[in-house]
Amino acid sequence: MEERGYEYNVVKGFAYSALFWLIIGLLVGLWIAAEMFLPQLNLTPWLAFGRLRVVHTNGLAFGFTLAAIFSCTYYILQRLTRTPLALPKLARFHLWLFNAAIALAALSLFAGMNTSKEYAELEWPLDLVVVVMWVIFAINVFATLIKRRERQMYISLWYIIAMTVTVAVLYIVNNLEVPANLFKSYSAYAGANDANVQWWYGHNAVGFVFTVPILAMFYYFLPKSTNLPIYSHRLSIIAFWSLIFGYLWTGAHHLMLTPLPEWIQTVAIAFSIFLIAPSWGSVINGYYTMRGNWDQMRTNYLVKFFIFGITFYGLQTIQGPTQGLRTLTAFFHYTDWVVGHVHMGTMGWVTMIISASFYYMIPRIMNRELYSIKMANLHFWLILVGQLLYTVTLWIAGIQQGAMWKATNPDGSLTYSFLEVVAAMYPYWKIRFLGGVVYFVGIVVFIYNLLMTVRSPLAEQPKPEPSKA
């Protein structure tokens, strides 16, 4: 055991931060889901949908997901390098700076200081804070990697390195802006260029925040939880390089049939289709890892999270490229279908993997037993049902919406006014809200279970760790 000197406080701190921002982000999400059918809930300027939606997306993408990524990265990094964090004090500063930045981000977005570029809404002073924070994180990652005592870097570390490098490039380039005053700036790019840069960023924020680091968790925590080695090392090499190569070409599939030059759109479609292969490389690697041990789906509560999570990832990476095809995007784009698509990824894949990672990691660093496996199972079923209710409802809603927008009479005139289509969506929006509530209850169970774990008495014996990394 080389537990001595490992910096786990910062792992814990980021895990708590993740859970805190998760609750906030979900509450805001529920509120805006209700605003869709109860517009009276737009009570004040800062509670209006246009401002709140941004708080929801930023709070969950960056408050929750990034905090969970930092938490798991600091853990995985130390375990896989068999080296304590190189700069623990810097990591503690990172934790502090991160939470200050997210809190200021939420406040500034509530106040309407936002650049309008999706998932890059923060105004320029906070952009600078984010960049400093990322550099601090990167320094720790590389300093620890350089000091490492395990020569070979395991798959998860590749994904962590790729994220560290790519997020920096994406964030800085997309946020180049000229300040007009402390709270207001204008993008450095105009019109079609701004759109192209934005979706190059936007799509890869999904790729390198919602995919790459989550795969790092998957590749580390699945084998650890099951005591089974990853099925194919070669497959993971091919999948890794082709994934990070292909991702950057695909941003324009968010801009199909807009005034962006057509060739960029076509290239984006081609690479989107290409991306199915590396995505499914990881899915297959996950499934085959369980080969002959599928009984663990029943006996090991963690395996459900990983296998369902990677399955939603697999579905997500087929649905995405498909709905980006020109004919289908003409129908689906701008409808609720896409909202459903995004939420399968975030509520299915991302949250399930983070949940299982926390269930594995937190009892170990706290030297405690998980409070309740039953409760973890309840959490699993609630977030699964909540997510499916949410996403399937919005897919059906999206199909109806797209069809009604396109419906024509025999003489070519439009069958439905825009408002008739809005009115037809209300039942779906109510069911979606219900799905969100079920999901939220599941998350409350999750957090309660972890809190009770932390508060339970110390385990008699330190948790045994399998010796290999």
Next chain:
Amino acid sequence: MGVYSRPVMFAILSAVVILVGTMVTMFVPLMLPSTQPVSEYVKPYTAVELEGRDIYIREGCNNCHTQTVRPLVTEVARYGEYSKPEEFAYDRPFLWGSRRTGPDLNRVGGKYPDSWHYQHLYDPRSMFAKSNMPAYGWLARRPLDTSYTFKKVSVLGYGYGEDEVRKQIDDYRSKVTSPDYLAKTVRDRITPPELRGQLTEMDALVAYLQKLGRDVKRLARGSHTGGVAEASGLVRNPYEGDKKAIEEGKGLFKKYCAVCHGEDASGEIGPNLRDSKWKYGGTDADIYQSISKGRPGGMPNWDVKLGKERIWKIVSFIRSIGEK
């Protein structure tokens, strides 16, 4: 495999791999002037329109409204001419959006009169009961802050001098506070007395919305500006005197027209249709033309949205309620 035991090399290699697609699909287009062409027909925003645009961004309108009409038959029918790249030369940031909880706005400029926008922003459900848009009446209770306007247009390089910015603001203030302003009744109703003589955030937002797509519409003359009915004497209403058609027309009128012309067609935002005064002619053919092609000042064109049959039925209904 050496690279898997060399973190720095690994990072450099990763950076190279991600930069290939970045260069081809993002950086190269950025260097090509054809990606974002500039046209002399498309004018930059005025100082007031820009302030309105900043309010649009501040309130996150882009979360529910797109600003790009795709070249699809039904989309052009619903919103108007599809979007051209040169229209966005002054858009920093772009506001194409990603979700249509509300309709696209790239062609909303000039489609309705200012009064429509004041009333709709103030209370969307007073016009469309089933709408889920937030009410933005509070924008009319906030004076427009123009202290940074000149700084803003300078950053954006619109080429206006400080005097010109001040003049644009003063001119727009004179327009909306003038006793002759067409939207005066609605504006006065929703603006507190102490702000009626000043520019409010609502005024700026309306100015911005009325700019959207305006330059392109000006180019495409005839498609929306109305005009006299061609050979009006020769065009006959196929439903003339048809009771069933009049009844159907009544339903259509309620659904599409009443929001501006009033439930009883006696006029609100749009003119009274019961009296015998017709600005653009009162024959069936003239009324058909007004509905079909629209008229300046805020009558939208309904040709592709409603189609001939439904427009004739509405014409029949309007004729049936007119003063004889």
